[in-house]
Amino acid sequence: MKAMVLTAANTPLVLETVPDPVPGPGEAVARVLACGAGLTIHHARAGRIKVEYPRILGHEITGEIVALGSGVDDLRVGDPVTAYFYLTCGRCHWCRINRETLCDNFGGYVGRATDGGYAEYIKLPARSFLQLPPGLDWRKHPAEIGVICDAIATPVKVIRRARVMPSDTVAVFGAGGGLGVHMLMVARWARARKVIAVDVMASKFETCLKSGADATVDAAEGKVAEQLLELTHGKGIDVAIDFVCTAGTLEAAFGALGKGGRLVALGGHGEPFKAQPAALLRKELEIMGSRYATRQEVLDSLDLVARGEMWPLVTEKVPLAQAEAVHQRLDKGLITGRAALVMN
Numbered sequence: 001m002k003a004m005v006l007t008a009a010n011t012p013l014v015l016e017t018v019p020d021p022v023p024g025p026g027e028a029v030a031r032v033l034a035c036g037a038g039l040t041i042h043h044a045r046a047g048r049i050k051v052e053y054p055r056i057l058g059h060e061i062t063g064e065i066v067a068l069g070s071g072v073d074d075l076r077v078g079d080p081v082t083a084y085f086y087l088t089c090g091r092c093h094w095c096r097i098n099r100e101t102l103c104d105n106f107g108g109y110v111g112r113a114t115d116g117g118y119a120e121y122i123k124l125p126a127r128s129f130l131q132l133p134p135g136l137d138w139r140k141h142p143a144e145i146g147v148i149c150d151a152i153a154t155p156v157k158v159i160r161r162a163r164v165m166p167s168d169t170v171a172v173f174g175a176g177g178g179l180g181v182h183m184l185m186v187a188r189w190a191r192a193r194k195v196i197a198v199d200v201m202a203s204k205f206e207t208c209l210k211s212g213a214d215a216t217v218d219a220a221e222g223k224v225a226e227q228l229l230e231l232t233h234g235k236g237i238d239v240a241i242d243f244v245c246t247a248g249t250l251e252a253a254f255g256a257l258g259k260g261g262r263l264v265a266l267g268g269h270g271e272p273f274k275a276q277p278a279a280l281l282r283k284e285l286e287i288m289g290s291r292y293a294t295r296q297e298v299l300d301s302l303d304l305v306a307r308g309e310m311w312p313l314v315t316e317k318v319p320l321a322q323a324e325a326v327h328q329r330l331d332k333g334l335i336t337g338r339a340a341l342v343m344n
């Protein structure tokens, strides 16, 4: 099969012909119709996250099951599927209580610990494939349907984790990116009172407004907390969702929280930041992290799209062989919403 292969840290993806995957016991193989290309994947392409080389990246797939290993009885050849990004055990305490992103036996990520979807075929443990519900036209829209399993599911989890209510004002930091745009969309769907897009690239604001934002804050101008306080007439925001997570964005988000405010961190920057304990206490603030989504949240997200509640924003669709060009644009922050590779 043809695959775009990462052969060493921070090198261009290379189109290669590699052996077709063969399913072992408990595994399945799907033909890939499309695979999303986002920043999470680019971190591995750029060498910020180490993987074993050579590696085929990608996890946001639309696929069709073509082969089953022994002992797989809950999938059939021809089933349309997407993938669950985390390799979890399904048996530990955290898996059992529907918090499987905290799995004690976490096995890594699809497209990092195991080969992913930047290829004509993908082999995974059968339980990593999730069947698509009826009502999704996956043959016609494989790119959009492929990205639901992360780009929609991650925001759906944030809405639950931060308990977003109709009276809430929500600010999204990094709103123009692939997850950010969908976070705006999902916050609008959750009937938040006001949704504010924060980004350093004003060129992305038109898309943010179309995707569900009511207002924008240009972080390149600085004084982000002050701008947010002004937009809320001094009340402050109820929920700050930070996909960037530098000290600067986290401190601006914290500083803009009103009474009862919740700050959700999803970025991987790893910079420490300052938060005032007195403000935490006086305003009963909450700071929380949110990792990806549970299988059920992925299934819920697929169902939301199947019911017409929302539609993923894939702004660039390219053939497999052009994956590297997409990653060059991701590296420069030039892609608004999601990009995806579409197989022939």
Ligand SMILES: [Zn+2]
Residues within 6 Å of the ligand: 088, 089, 090, 091, 092, 093, 094, 095, 100, 102, 103, 104, 105, 106
């Ligand atoms: Zn587990």
